[in-house]
Amino acid sequence: MATTKTLDQLLVNELRRELRERGLKTSGNKETLQARLREDLVEEEADPDTYLFEVLPDMGAVLEKISSRQEQMGAVLENMDTKIDAMESGIKTELLAMNHRIQAVEERITTIDEQVNQRVDAVEKAIEEMKTQVHCKHTNAPETSMASFVPESSGKMKPPVFDGSVSWSVYKKQFDAAAKVNKWNSEEEKATALVLSLRGKASELLQSLPNQQDLAALVQAMELRYGDEHLQEVYRVQLKTRQQRPDETLQELETDIERLAHLAYPTAAQDFLEVIITDAFIDALRDPELKKATRVSGKRKASEALVYALSYEAAKDASGSTHQGRRLEVKEEEFAQLVRRVTEALDERRTNQIPENQPRFPVRCWNCGELGHIQRSCTRRFPQTGNHYRSERYARPSSRGYQGN
Secondary structure: OOEEEOHHHOOHHHHHHHHHHOOOOOOOOHHHHHHHHHHHHHHOOOOOOOOOEEEOOOHHHHHHHHHHHHHHHHHHHHHHHHHHHHHHHHHHHHHHHHHHHHHHHHHHHHHHHHHHHHHHHHHHHHHHHHHHHHHOOOOOOOHHHHHHOOOOOOOOOOOOOEOOOOOHHHHHHHHHHHHHHHOOOOHHHHHHHHHHHEOHHHHHHHHHOOOOOOHHHHHHHHHHHHOOHHHHHHHHHHHHOOOOOOOOOHHHHHHHHHHHHHHHOOOOOHHHHHHHHHHHHHHOOOOHHHHHHHHHOOOOOHHHHHHHHHHHHHHHHHHHOOOHHHHHHHHHHHHHHHHHHHHHHHHHHHHHOOOOOOOOOOOEOOOOOOEOOOHHHOOOOOOOOOOHHHHHHHOOHHHOOOOOO
């Protein structure tokens, strides 16, 4: 779109274009160009000051601006492409790192599962071994079965030594088995062998026996001193109050409870013993959560309760070993903050607390009108009847001058 300008408003490029169209020289500065164009207008009998020139837009400048804008847009687009590439690269890196973390977690879960399975297998294997040992225990086997495990031999078998540290009933079974293998048929031979096998404090019992060849008297004295029949009530109390020690494993606890149960109830049926042993084993557990879970499981046999307790303990150790330290640290920090807040609140309350002997509001005497005491504690007395302070306070001005006698 063309615009109109006066001579003074024309630019250098516009002056030169106008002079070029008129066939005049275009060299010189702006003043020279204006003077040259003014002379030409005067020759044409036109007023140089009011003459209006039609000025067309400079297409070169417009094109130059368009080119500059295009270059700027290209730089902006290039910058945006760079940022988009960087964002895509960052997103790919984050996705790759996330995949690595997910893979690490899956591997950790797989490892924990393997550890739990290994511990469960080990527990089951230990239980099987314990079952085998339980079936082979001497205390549960009849007397004849003990000797049946000892092979017959032409040589002599030395009886075991007894010093009072083991159960007399167990030792008596071992001694009878040795007597059967050695073919000690007479009571004198058995008495002699029993006297020779005594050691330590058990041998001191021989000093109270006049006839050491009397097998019945010797056995009766040993049963009275080291027997289990008169200690059944003691074993029952021990079984009832038995608790798991800090360094005691579950297998050791179950074995000792089973021993005490057989000593406390030597003639009881096997089903009754299973119930007693299972209940005593659950009651003796130190961990309250383990005790509760084992009791709720409903196991009625000691071996089954032991397997369940070992499995529960293994699973708890495997799942809680990773974050247990951190969780304990957070609880201690929260507990410290709670203690600090409670202490500050108590200090603030102690500071702002009103003494017991100090009233919460100022007290005024209705007799004399002074602060600090009530009417029944006032020491001032007035001759007129009624409330002196109220009468003075609400009396008319003419009656306020009363002074008393």
